[in-house]
Amino acid sequence: MAEFKADQKEKRRLTTPEVRKLSKDSTFYVLGVVSRFAQRRDKNDNPFWDITLMDGEGQIEGKIWGNSEWWNVGGDVKYKMDPISDENLKKLEGRTVGLQGKVVEFREQNQYNFNAVYYVDQGKYPPHGFVRRSPVPAKTMEDAFLELLEICGETMRGFLEYLFFQRDIWQTYTAWPAAVSLHHAYVGGLLEHSLAVTRSAVGIAQNYRSGGFNVDMDVVIAGALLHDIGKLESYRLSPAPEMTLGGNVADHIVLGYHRFMTLAEEYGRKNGANGLSERSVLAVGHILVSHHGSREFGSPVLPATPEALIVSAADDLDFKLFCWKEQTSLLDGEKEVTEFVPAVQRRFWKVHSAGEEKKENKKEEGRESKIPS
Ligand SMILES: [Fe+2]
Ligand SMILES: [Fe+2]
Incomplete structure (x- = not known):
């Protein structure tokens, strides 16, 4: 068995998008942070592992079979590890590892088998250094967010400023991912997605308003900016995006509606007649619960207002366009x-x-x- 040699591996190291462009039977080496790791058993009760690795440019999912080799290369002495008994390997999510792998074909699709796992020095290769980030600069997104608040009337703007800036949501909202995989699953992904949805929704709303529809722009903007606010509780960064227990058992739609209603009531108590009307609160709350557009996709009610129809359509569009961009780039x-x-x-x-x-x-x-x- 060839021992791990850091220099040699560095030369052959590929990024996850590069690996995804390889053809069948190619071999490769990638280094990144583990975002998902689960042990399974095959039909003969032999263990194997599903693993997702993120490297700052993308991610790759694959399998580690029972005959793979596990090496600790983090110290002066390299030694073999036992994936069943080693404590470091039980908590692999959020740790940096190197994976040596091969492209195989399964049902006409490329899959990745990893035949060697290298547990590297976590100080030399800190996990947060491999976490993917939004390609849009943070300042650009912040400016775009503030511009959208400017379009709102005074009452709605006051509420949104309270919610984002006085209730300490802003810091998390700007860092959080919009998903664990599939779309905007990286640092800043929630804000990038929410801005895209809000800008599309504003454009569609303007179009219908000029066609005579009575669309409430304040409700559209608040609903679009807040539609995925429940993701603040349903995901966490550790440092790769991960689903929380609440996310698994309650989902972001329920969590988001609850958080929004709690904050709206709190704002109402503080501001009395200057707060939002009960109907505005419910109109925004309706967007939060209906934005997935169907019960099958987790919304308990379907969009029933022009504002909710617009936000739901803009959300679906941004999700699909992101998938198009991500998949065609490969x-x-x-x-x-x-x-x-x-x-x-x-x-x-x-x-x-x-x-x-x-x-x-x-x-x-x-x-x-x-x-x-
Ligand atoms: Fe959502
Ligand atoms: Fe969304």
């Missing part, structure tokens, strides 16, 4: 169609070839100048 060279994505029940298509894209961009430049701002 396509290699000539491939145009992604592998099947179970969460959205489709394959995605990356339409343009390089030549066509240039022509189209020229057309777009001309078209944009004709759109009134």
